[in-house]
Amino acid sequence: MSVIAGIGWHMVGAASAAAFYAPYKKVQGWSWELMWSIGGVFSWVLMPWLVTMMLVPNLGEFYSHIPNSTFAMLIFCGAMWGIGNITYGLTMRYLGMSMGIGIAIGLNLAVGTLLPPFLKGQLGALIESAGGSLTMIGIAVALVGIAVVAYAGNEKEKVMGERAEEFNLKKGIILAIICGIFSAGFAFGLNAAGPIKAQSEALGINYLYVAMPAYGFIMGGGAIVNFLFCAYNILHKKEISVRHDLTLGRSLLARNLLFTAMGGIMWYLQFFFYGWGEASVPARLDYINWMLHMSCYVLFGGIIGLIMAEWKGVGTRPVRILIAGLLVIIGAANIVGLGMAQ
Structure with a gap:
């Protein structure tokens, strides 16, 4: 196991997560619900079970x-x-991208990182240890970095004249809190996957892959919720017509299927490499994996936004603030790395 390798694999997974929506933007003529559902078949069903079947013979x-x-x-x-x-x-x-990301991702990071050791009664001991105190400082610094990135996004929205579709502060904050708590469900799922990890180790599966046989069940639970949500919208929104979406020209259908498959596979790959990162981090510090994943997600989201010229024309001030926030997140990852090394 290697601390540096663990952080590196989390960065690879987060980069895949930050970029997964780019292929979806190439889809034409399909409703969001159809695109999301077909991409989900690849990310939540096919990929996790394909990998599991490759690892487990029976x-x-x-x-x-x-x-x-x-x-x-x-x-x-x-x-x-x-x-x-x-x-x-x-x-x-309801909040717009910047405020929404700042609140939802910040809560997601804090809840997914701190709640598992709290429920195990280990949080106090972790904070009191030398390495644990450093990682807690790293978590706090990461939250500051996310807040700075969110502020940069807010400045960008002001310059560009962007605004949430239906801005509603009260409703948006309630949803952000729900999102921040519930999105950490994946971290909770991996925390509960101990028996499957143990069985994987007993079978002789490489330590990088021991969590993979649990993914089909975790992602399956997420798939049920997402598919039901999309099905409800398709049945109740008159402007959505799956029959129309599927009668597009053959070449466009093939193109849309290709891009949705790419997006879905990239979405899955974030957790594939998350599994590698988790396996590389010492077991006594497993609570830190979610923090690394979410902070790197914001980091690469900002970098990809700069590469794709999403900040073009906003002036230098918002970009400087964004870069400062990204540097703070990088600093947080280094602090956590120092804590993990002790």
């Missing part, structure tokens, strides 16, 4: 050693994560 025998309560908890945590996905989009709708 699925029935493998899972027969796992308590049913573990499966139920994984699906429940995945459903939590699915609710977080949906409310994340709604948070952007």
Whole structure:
């Protein structure tokens, strides 16, 4: 296990998460619900089970050693994560991108990082240890960095004249709180996947992949929530017509399918490499994985935004603030790394 490798793999996964929506932007003529559902088939169903089948030769025998309560908890945590996905989009709708990201991601990072050790009764001991105190400082610094990035985004929105579709501060904050708590469901799911990880180790699966056989159940819980949400919209919104979307020209259908598949696979890959990062971090510091993932997600989101010229024409001040926030997040990752090394 290597602290540097763990941080590196979390960065790779976060970069994939930050860039996954780029292929979706190439989709033409499809409703968001159809695009999201088809992409979800790849990210939440096909990829996790394909990887699991490659790792486990006999699925029935493998899972027969796992308590049913573990499966139920994984699906429940995945459903939590699915609710977080949906409310994340709604948070952007009512608060705008900058404020929504600042509140939702900040809460997500704090809840997903601190709640698991708190529930285990380990938080006090972690804070009192030398390494633990450093990682807690790193978490605080990361939250500051996210707040600075959110402020930069707010300045950008002012310059560009952008505004949330239906700005509603009260509704947006409530949704952001729900999103921040529920999106951490994936971290809770991995925390509850101990029996599956142990069975993977007993089977001789490489330590980088021990969490992968749990993904199908966690993501399956999220898939159920997302598919139901999309189905509800398709059935109740008259402007959405799946029949029309699927009668586009053959070449456009093939193009849309290709881009949705790419986006879905990139979304899955964030958790594939998250698994590598988690496996590389010492077990005594497993609570820090979610912090690394979410802070790197904001970091690469900002970098990709700069690369794709999303900040073009906003002036130097918002860009300077953004870069300052990104540097703070990089500093937070280094502080956490120092804490992990002790």
